[in-house]
Amino acid sequence: MPDIILYTKNLCKSYAGLQANTDLNIQLIQGEIHALIGPNGAGKSTAIAQLSGELVPSSGSIYFNGKDVTLMPVYERARMGLSRSFQVTSVFEEMSVQENLALAIQAHHGHSFYFWAAIQKNKLLNQQAAELATQFGLLEHLDLAAGALAHGEKRQLEIALTLAGNPQVLLLDEPMAGIGPGGSKELTRLLDGLRGQYSILLVEHDMDAVFALADRISVLVYGELIATGTVQEIRANEEVQKAYLGVST
Amino acid sequence: MIFTMNRKFIFLLIALIVLMALPFVAEAIGESYVISSMTRVLIFAMAAVSLDLIVGYGAMVSFGHAAFVGLGAYVAAILSFHVNEAIPVFNFPFSYDGSNNLLLILLVAMLVAALVAAVTGLISLRTHGIHFIMITLAFAQMLYYLFISLDTYGGEDGLLMQGRNQLPVIDTSDDRSFYFLCLFILAVYIVLALRLVNSQFGRVIQGCKLNEKRMQALGFNTYWYRLTAYIIAATGAAVAGVLLANKTEYVDPGLFSWHLSGELLVMVILGGLGSIYGAVIGAIVYLLLEQILSAYTEHWMFYLGPILIFVVIFARNGLYGLLQKRLNGHA
Amino acid sequence: MLLFIEQVLNGLQLGFMLFLLSAGLTLVFGVMNLINLAHGSFYMVGAYVAATVMQATGSFLLALLVGLIMAGLCGLLVEVIVLRHLYKRDHLDQVLATFGLILFFNEGTRMIWGRQPLFMQVPELFSGSVEILPGIPYPVYRLLIIVTGLLVATGLYLLINHTRLGMRIRAGASNRSMIAALGVNIRWLYSLVFALGALLAGFAGVMAAPLFAVESGMGESILILTFVVIVIGGIGSVKGALLGALLVGLVDTLGRAFLPDLLQWMSASDNANSIAASLSSMGIYLLMAAILAFKPRGLFPAG
Known part of the structure; x- marks a missing residue:
């Protein structure tokens, strides 16, 4: 059993009756790059916001380093080593x-x-x-x-801001968004260089980057996790192809 | 770069010399009332600087800053009232007779303001933007009505002081000495404020203004930093309040009024947000404008209003912004 | 008990008056994202103009009409000349500019009408009292304020929820860029909303004129109550403004009426009276602080 540094237990979030995340069980293994993919509106950003502490889950819990951090405020998680970047650049x-x-x-x-x-x-x-x-x-x-x-x-x-305090876990929310293919390649190289030093949960739409970087991939559709596995497993997964990859490729 | 630093330095030096020479010039030409009105300017400049610390640097737009000026003023008036009337301020757990010692009064005023700021800040700082503006206003209004109801201290009519609080060596009852005392305190306060905004703490406060969400993601507990800044600003205003009470030798609940809070904000915005010297310049210009206009017409506010509007629309970074352009020689 | 009913009615009357003021202010906040400290000036203009027309002609209807037109017109002019330039600015700039407007209007009324307050007669038609319940006479004019307040609230409800204009206002309050995308002429919409708000404030001023002294600066004391109302109700929400206004009106009136007795009853201390007086003045601010402490965006946050 590899070391799991961050995991969720039946994490749910609903807004005004709308279910954004349903029973998420994500496990981030120490040192891996784990991509979280899914179509727009699948609840990826909601998941990140709950992991980082900006949103309080409706139910379920989040464990970081074996500690229940479900209700811990953002800044405390950050100080513990759980650091996030923002989808819309926030410097x-x-x-x-x-x-x-x-x-x-x-x-x-x-x-x-x-x-x-x-x-x-x-x-x-x-x-x-x-x-x-x-x-x-x-x-x-x-x-x-x-x-x-x-x-x-x-x-x-x-x-760089996200990495400043030598965190253990990085939550990267669409780091490649809007930087073009050239920038995307460079950033992929940079993130690849971080492999092993940090445990990274990567939300990303750029599939080239995802396939190049990810050790494992989780697929989120309509707020539910439909599959988790290695790149090959996910590529081969029929349900994923039907729900997601089939549409986009 | 060195050139602009020098220009700024020269400018400051000239300003200081002018302010130092002012009372002597005023007395020489027989216009000694100028000393009194400039004392007022210096005191308000200090209050404006303290407000700028939270508004300009921390984006906490307080519309109740006058409350802390009022608290400071009332501390001065009440403590000396009890000495003069020989009634203890309180008897439990020990008896305290009040004081006329300015240093002690300054200390007490800062403590009282800090305490009130801590309590009101704990609630206010949960809100943001317009709600923060309004809740700070509400707390100031509460104190306004509280002091109206304090019949012992004159209620709505206010409280007359029997002379100024005293200091060793310096004769505070002499207007010129009092002017220099205020100038000295303002200068010290400006230095402290400049250090503060340029410190690690100051950087954090500015970060909270620019992007609070990011600050939290970086690991800052922004709430406590903002609260600390709020308390620090309140103590500054309280010092200004003590000096103001001593200058006029009179306090009334009007010191807590939203009108005074508004005027302090106007000074800060007029001078240019987020610059210590800007707040000073704003206070000087606003009060001088008021005095000059009122010398010409009883209805000076009728003209001051449009001038303020004009400044907002056309001088976006306040007067200090304009000045800085000139000092730096380029845009 | 009789006294209680009377005080409740007084509270409602104050509440509806505050509603007239806060409806416009909350819309201006919500739609244009503008802090307007000078909203009370339109209230003052309405009161002054109505008192003057009433003195000159003796006709309340004419006074009401002219008062409304002048307040609305002032609003329109202020929007076009000054505030239009400030919508995209920082709230602080708006505070400074509208503070300037307050100085201008307050001193302007002093220049025109002098420093002595004006007084306006209650129109004859409404000057009596009626027995609303056996043994409780109540001034007709105060009832009139409650009734007109109700009518305006209904009218605003219909306007906002059942007309094209209302749809645009709602869209503007919840999503500013969307109405631009819809091709609505925003300038015109903003001017209209602002003038409507000024008109309502002027209406409140006309109705208040026979009850209070008409004097320079009368707008500010009530404006602060209005701010309390919209902050409690939730900025941008007319429904919140109505509930907030009634809440503030009732708490303020009932607090002033009954708190002194209540405290006296609980403790025989000499200070009870003055403490009660200050507590009841502070009441609405305590209410506001308490509400904001638990709901930092008010009771009915819009958008």
Whole structure:
């Protein structure tokens, strides 16, 4: 039995009578890249929002590192090492890239109730921000406002913010959205480089990226998980083909 | 870059020299009332800076900031009232006779404001946007009515102080000394505020303003940071309130009014949100405009209103934004 | 018991008055996303104009008509000249600009009508009292306010739920980009909604004129109550505004009427009276804080 770092038990979410997630049982194995796919409106974003803590489940529970985190607020999960990226790029547009990265790093340096010392002279923050920028190819843009970055670069910054505190689990919500085939390839390479270091739950529409990256795939249709398996198993699964792959290819 | 820093530095130096020289000039030309009205400007500048800390940097648009000015003012008036009347403020668990010591009063005022801010903030900060504006207004209104009902302290008519609170060495009853005291406190407060917005805490507050959801996903418990900022701002306003009470030697429930909260907001927006100097400039310009207009016409508000509207529509980053363009030499 | 019924009616009367003010304000918030601190100014304009016309002609109907037209016209002008430029701006800019408008209107009325408050007679037709229940006489004029409030509420309900215009307003309140996509002339729609709100505020002002002193700044004290109403009711919801208005009207009136006795009864302390007075003034704010603490977006959040 491999180590399961994050799993859900009969997770349900309904909005005003509409069932968005029904009895989800997702298991994320330590170190794997696990893709969560499904047609639009299948409830992928709802699932991510519940895992990260933005939405409170209607019923069921979520376990992270063996601990029940179902009702734990977003920031506490983040501090425990459960980190998410956003589908719509969510960086601090008016701050520079350096400030964005420093802020993300600061989040994991204990508390930030320091009222006096000038932040730009904080050597540790600056050094770690520079390291992070190097890793994500953002070093030459450090002083640029995040809002002025090209779309693909903004995406990379988004991932960098997500990785800042050395989390254990990454919840990546459509990281490839809208960055074009070139950017998509580059980001795929980058995520591939993270394999093994982090356990990644990847929601993605770009099937090339999914097939290139995923160790396992779960398929969500109408809020229900219809299959989980390796890339080959999912490709071969008739139900999946009927419900999803058949339509899109 | 160095050039612009120098320009800014020179500008600040000139401003400081002007403010230092002002009382002497005013006395020399026999217009010593200027000292009193400039003292008022300095006090309001301080209140505006404290409001800017939460509005400009933290996007917490409080429409009840005057409440903390009022609390500070009443602390000053009440504590000295009890000394002068020789009635203890309270008898349990120990007897306390009140005080006329300005330092102690400042401390008590900050504590009271912090306490009230903590309680009201706990509730207010659960809301956002327009709801936050309204709930802060509601809390200020509550205090307004509370102080109207306090008959011991004059109720609606307010409370007259018998002279200013005292300090060792400095003679606070002298208008010029009091002016310098206010200038000194404002200068110290500006330095503190500048450090604050440039610290780790300040960065977090600004992050909450720009994208609170992201801040939480990064692992920040934004609620506590925002609450702390709210409390810090309240203590600043309370200090301004103590000084204001001492300046006029009179307090009334009008200090809690939404009108004063509105004026403080106007100063902050007028000067330019999210810049400490902007708030100072906003306070100076607003109050001077008020005084100049009222010198010409009884109906000065009739003209001030459209001027404010004009500023909103055409100077989007406030006056400091305009000034910054000039100081930096480019857009 | 008799007193209680009378006070309930007073509460309803205040509630419907607040509803006239808050219906327009909540629509302007909901549809245009605009904070308008100067909404009370239209109330004041309605009251001043009506009092003046009434003094000059003695005709309440004429006073009502002219008051409504002037308030609506002021609203339209303010929208076209100033507020139109601020819809896409930050709420703070709107606060500053409409604060400027308040100064302008308050001082403007002082320049025209002077500092002395005006008083307006209750129109003769409605000046008496009727016995609503045996032993309870109640002023006809106050009843009239309740009835007109009910009529306006019904009218607004029909307008919003059963007309084309209402459909657009609803669409605007829940999804701004959608009505643009529908090809509705937004400028025109916004001006209309704003003028309608101003008209209703003016209506409240006309109706209030015989009950309160007509004076500069009268708009602000009631405006704050109006804000409390729409925040309690949920911004953008006319239904919320109605319920919020009645709730605030009742809590405020009943609190002022009965809290002092209640406290006196519970404790014989000398302070009971002044404490009760302050508690009952604070009542609606306590109510609002309590509601927002549990429902941060009000009772009936729209959209």
